[in-house]
Amino acid sequence: MMRHLRMRRHCPRQLLDENGLCPLSDLHPGQEAQVSQLCGGHALVNRLVALGFTPGTVVDVLQNYGHGPLIVRVREARLALGRKEAGQVLVKAA
Amino acid sequence: MKIITLQELAQTAAPSLERPAPLVALVGQPNVGKSTVFNALTGGSQYVSNWPGKTSEHKLGMSQHGETALAVVDLPGVYSLTDNSVEERQVRDCLLFDRPDVAVVIANAFTLERDLYLLAEVLALPVKVVLAINMVDMAVQQGVVVEPHVLEAALGLPVVPMVASRGQGIDELLQAVLRMAQPSAVFRPNLPEVRVDHQTVLAQVAQQVENCLPPPYTPHWVALKLLEGDEQITQMVEERLGECWEGVHALLLQHDDAALAVASGRYEWIGRMMRAAVVRPRVGQITLTDRIDRFATHPFWGVLLLGGILGLLFWLTYAIGTPLSNALDQILVQGGGRWAGALLADAPGWVSGLVVHGIISGVGTVLTLLPILLIFFASMGVLEELGYMARAAYVMDRFMHLMGLHGKSFLPLFLGFGCNVPAVMGARIIESPKARLVTILVAPLVPCTARMAVVTMLAPIFFGAQAVFVSWGLVALSMLALIGVGVVLHEGFLGGEHKAFIMELPLYHWPNPRTLAAAVWGRMLDFLKTAGGIILVVSVLLWLFSTYPGGTMETSVLGTLGRFLAPVGRWMGLDWQMMVALLASFVRKENTIPTLAVLYGMGENGVSLASALGSSLAPAAALAFLATQVLFIPCLATLATIRQETGSWRWTGISAGLLLVISLVVGVLIYQGARLLGWGM
Structure with missing residues (x-):
């Protein structure tokens, strides 16, 4: 799990499927998942990790209507996350 | 400094x-x-x-x-x-x-x-x-x-x-x-470490930058920030190391995922520290916050709730704020004016003019704003302290994306319908300085109550039964202008930069009265200290310009300026009196009407303002005038607040210039367009 933690600017689709990963924005409300990889530039990655999105962390999706921002729970804090940002967080669904 | x-x-x-x-x-x-x-x-x-x-x-x-x-x-x-x-x-x-x-x-x-x-x-x-x-x-x-x-x-x-x-x-x-x-106090805390797989590279980087750092930077901290990809520190070290930078740079490139290792190390440390000290219940219990959020963050009910809350806010403004403002105006401003006028009856005309029309009316502008500001700041404070503000921003995020702004800009802009001053001050809740600036620049395009009051008075004179549609049309026009300017500023000024939307939704909790009072008091004081002073000084100056030379508005600097602008006015079908009325609305938007009354010599030969205006303006010109007046330069109080919030005369000037150009261009386009359509000649 810890071995393939590389930062990439783009998350290629096929790579996602091979490793059983999917973007956080694809999860349904009530689903739990483990953070596996973060895409995007330094600025976004730094903000996300400071808020607790480190590899292995469990994320809870509280709200996702399939469009617009999501609400997730990370380390007991509720965060509103833009759909684009949620797409940069790759997770392994539990 | x-x-x-x-x-x-x-x-x-x-x-x-x-x-x-x-x-x-x-x-x-x-x-x-x-x-x-x-x-x-x-x-x-x-x-x-x-x-x-x-x-x-x-x-x-x-x-x-x-x-x-x-x-x-x-x-x-x-x-x-x-x-x-x-x-x-x-x-x-x-x-x-x-x-x-x-x-x-x-x-x-x-x-x-x-x-x-x-x-x-x-x-x-x-x-x-x-x-x-x-x-x-x-x-x-x-x-x-x-x-x-x-x-x-x-x-x-x-x-x-x-x-x-x-x-x-x-x-x-x-x-x-x-x-x-105490200088003698011992401080030896347990320190976080980087994840094991990155400890060597951290030590290597720290060693390479060791000799180039000015105090108070420590090699360990700088190395951490370099691994995290911190722009400011990277730039500083690059400049100081010169040729030696290549070695450090190569190390950093090999470890471009180091930010994760640094953060993971910190969270591992936190986990160790908290293990014995914190007891948590099993997850999955439904809290009050969860229950409220089911409505408050729902795409439909959430918007409805927000609409209801804002409706209540405006009801408060109209039911309490406006009567209070009017009472203050009656008692202090007009009463004070009469009293001062009587007291200064023997003094030279310019003294009583300066005191009554310059100083007292300037103080009046500030005073009459206070009840409305108090209501807005207190409501904003309560919503913020309750934890609701973040929900409102979440619900509005998708709409604000149009302008490259995110949800947090919605509330300040919405407050603008009441008064642009709290809208500009409310932009403080936006963290990104660029997004805050864009919000401040577009805020004056929201038609405030004062401007709509002028429209409500004038539209029936020109358009009779169609006045309602004209009023709605003007609000829609303002919104279009706001979105247009927002999009242009976003693409041009922010360079189309996508601002990441990540925002915490705190647990709901009751506001603490003391914190609330301190916040409201602080904002009122800010307004009085900075904006209040500017408003007073400019009010006096504007009284001078509207009276001298000659003692009447026709001959004054303002009148001359109006005549100077007459060619622009002609493109909009407006005479110089209308241009002066626009200029006078700069002090207070409501000034448009008394100025028109003075310039059209109302009462002198028994002609009412309504019939004087109705007969002197064609519908196309009237429409152009109303549109220009709604979009015109922000009022003095708003500009003073923009100066206070941006800390820059340049941006204040840009804001005024932007609206001047937009309002005149729109006015000309409407007049010429209506003429081409053969309407209202």
């Missing part, structure tokens, strides 16, 4: 002290109740000071405690100390360069794990730290129990549990800070 240090500033705030008071910096993530702790420590007696050499203002307060005193500085709420925003840089620059004696890191007991991340960051800096865990009562309600002594033993630094809103733990915090402020 003379650069003074915070210590010097602290001493000027309390000159009676023999020794300089120890300087304490309050650091915390957003939503930890930092302002409440600050107010409890300083008793609300804030000494607001300008940060030396920086544009933003920070609150410095004095805390008297028996024989000793503390100077407390309130730093912006930030999640980390990496250079992602202006605020983060301000916090770490304060800790590095202002050398506070003690930094108090404030954490929320409920989100302790996440909040301790900032503690992990602060511990890497050369400063002594006390940890305050706030809102322990709310955490207990949620079943979370923190054992401060266990945490204290693990961390190796003082830990103080608090309920700052009820004053609990304030004395203990003061004691802990005073003990730590």
Whole structure:
């Protein structure tokens, strides 16, 4: 799990499927998942990790209507996350 | 500007002290109740000071405690100390360069794990730290129990549990800070480490930069920031190392995922520290916040709820604010004017003119705004403290994306329908300086009550039964202009930059009256001090320009300017009187009507303003006039507030210029367009 933690600017689709990963924005409300990889530039990655999105962390999706921002729970804090940002967080669904 | 240090500033705030008071910096993530702790420590007696050499203002307060005193500085709420925003840089620059004696890191007991991340960051800096865990009562309600002594033993630094809103733990915090402020105090905390696989590279980087760092930077901290990809530090080291930079750069490139290792290391450390000290209930229980959020963040019900809340806010403004404003205007301004006029009956005409029409009317502009501002600031404060503001921003995010702004810009802009002044001040809740500036620049395009009052009075004169549609059309036009300008500013000025939308939704909780009062009072004071002064001075100047030379508006500077603008006016089908009325609306938007009344000589030959205007303007010109008046230069109070909030005359000028150009262009387009369509000749 810890071995393939590389930062990439783009998350290629096929790579996602091979490793059983999917973007956080694809999860349904009530689903739990483990953070596996973060895409995007330094600025976004730094903000996300400071808020607790480190590899292995469990994320809870509280709200996702399939469009617009999501609400997730990370380390007991509720965060509103833009759909684009949620797409940069790759997770392994539990 | 003379650069003074915070210590010097602290001493000027309390000159009676023999020794300089120890300087304490309050650091915390957003939503930890930092302002409440600050107010409890300083008793609300804030000494607001300008940060030396920086544009933003920070609150410095004095805390008297028996024989000793503390100077407390309130730093912006930030999640980390990496250079992602202006605020983060301000916090770490304060800790590095202002050398506070003690930094108090404030954490929320409920989100302790996440909040301790900032503690992990602060511990890497050369400063002594006390940890305050706030809102322990709310955490207990949620079943979370923190054992401060266990945490204290693990961390190796003082830990103080608090309920700052009820004053609990304030004395203990003061004691802990005073003990730590002693030069002899021992401070050997347990420090976080980088994840094992990156410890070697951290040591290598630290060794390579060791000799190039000016104080107070430490090699360890700089190496950490380099691995995290911090722009400011990377640039500084690159400049200082010169040729040797290549080696460091190559190392960093090999480890471009180091930011994750650094952050993971911190969270692993937090996990170890908290293991024995915190008891959590099993997850999955449904809290009150969950239940409220089911509605408050719903795409449909959430918007409806927001609409209801804003409706209530406007009802409050109309039911309480407007009558109060009018009463103040009647009693103080008009009453004061009559009284002063009578008192100065024997004085030269210019004296009573200056006093009555210049000074008293200027003071009146400021005074009559106060009730409305009070209602807006108090409502904003309550919504913010309740935790609702973040939900409103979440619900509106998708709509605001059109302009490249995110949800947080919605509320200030919506407040603009009441008055543009709180709209501009409300933009403070937006963290990104660029997004804040765009919000401030588009805010005056929201038609405020004063402008709509003029439209409501004039539209029936020109358009009779169709006036309602014209009014709605003008609101729609303003919104279109707002979106248009927003999109252009976003694409051109922000370079189409996508601003990441990441925002915490705090647990709902009752507002603390003291924090609320301090926040509202602070904002009112800001307005009075800065904007109030500008409004008064400009009011007097404008009275001069509208009276001299010649003693009448026709011959005055304003009249001359109106005639000078007459060619532009002709493109819109307007005569010079209408141009003067537009210019006069700059002081107060309502001024349009009395100015027109004066210029069209109302009452002199028994002609009412309505029939004078109705007969002198074709519908096309009338429409152009109303559109221009709605979009015209922001009123004086708004411009003064823009100056106060941006701290820049340049942006204030740009704002005025932008609206001047837009309003005139739209006016010309409407008139010429209507003429081409053969309508209203």
